[in-house]
Amino acid sequence: MAILKFRVYFEEDDSIYRDIIIKHIQSFLDFHETILKAFEFDNKHQATFFRSNDHWQKGREISLEVYADHSYKMAPLLMKDTSIGSEIKNTNQRFTYTYDFQKHWDFLIELINVSKDGDAGTEYPKITRTEGISPKQYGTKGLLGEKFADIEEKYDLSKSAEGFGEKGEDGEDVNYDEGGSEYADEQDL
Missing domain, CATH: 3.10.290.30 (MM3350-like)
Known part of the structure; x- marks a missing residue:
């Protein structure tokens, strides 16, 4: 056979x-x-x-x-x-x-x-x-739905929010403005 x-x-x-x-x-x-x-x-x-x-x-x-x-x-x-x-x-x-x-x-x-x-x-x-990943027969909706996609598009969630910073090389806080430029915190002045 x-x-x-x-x-x-x-x-x-x-x-x-x-x-x-x-x-x-x-x-x-x-x-x-x-x-x-x-x-x-x-x-x-x-x-x-x-x-x-x-x-x-x-x-x-x-x-x-x-x-x-x-x-x-x-x-x-x-x-x-x-x-x-x-x-x-x-x-x-x-x-x-x-x-x-x-x-x-x-x-x-x-x-x-x-x-x-x-x-x-x-x-x-x-x-x-x-x-490979099989195509979805009836399409797919994200787990969070369309509303999350609208929020993600309206607010660029890939950047960190103002006021939240990272520690610099010397241990001091480093903050970034909306354009991604470094600035000093008022407490550091």
């Missing part, structure tokens, strides 16, 4: 990727679910794979289901009925994967290794490598 190792790149940043190993007899549905898990996405949206060439041109479509609002040149294969091995046409096989047709989360997939025997104790498919 062949074990296929794929590298799944986030299309917008190729430094963000996941390596996934899967049996050649497993389905594209298994692969789809593992990609979502690897990038911490939910499983609530439409999805499709395309067999691809070296230039990432889309070929045969392997879809989660036949979508009524989607136009097809040729009826797609279904993920649950299509094994990964049946769509491997060469040793450098590529696929594209789109998740959530509204947001267009696009991924580029390359076959990077084929081994004849799997590990008896390993459950497939399996995520074997994670590089």
Whole structure:
């Protein structure tokens, strides 16, 4: 039984990727679910794979289901009925994967290794490598929210406040005005 190792790149940043190993007899549905898990996405949206060439041109479509609002040149294969091995046409096989047709989360997939025997104790498919921080599926709001960003912008919080100083080399207090210039404290005069 062949074990296929794929590298799944986030299309917008190729430094963000996941390596996934899967049996050649497993389905594209298994692969789809593992990609979502690897990038911490939910499983609530439409999805499709395309067999691809070296230039990432889309070929045969392997879809989660036949979508009524989607136009097809040729009826797609279904993920649950299509094994990964049946769509491997060469040793450098590529696929594209789109998740959530509204947001267009696009991924580029390359076959990077084929081994004849799997590990008896390993459950497939399996995520074997994670590089880069996964994009947030629904965006993100800071823990402090937008109000903090407004405060931070209004008041330059990177400078120390007037009246607060540092100890100088000789142990005396050193104070800075708003422009960052040193001044003497009234008590020092």
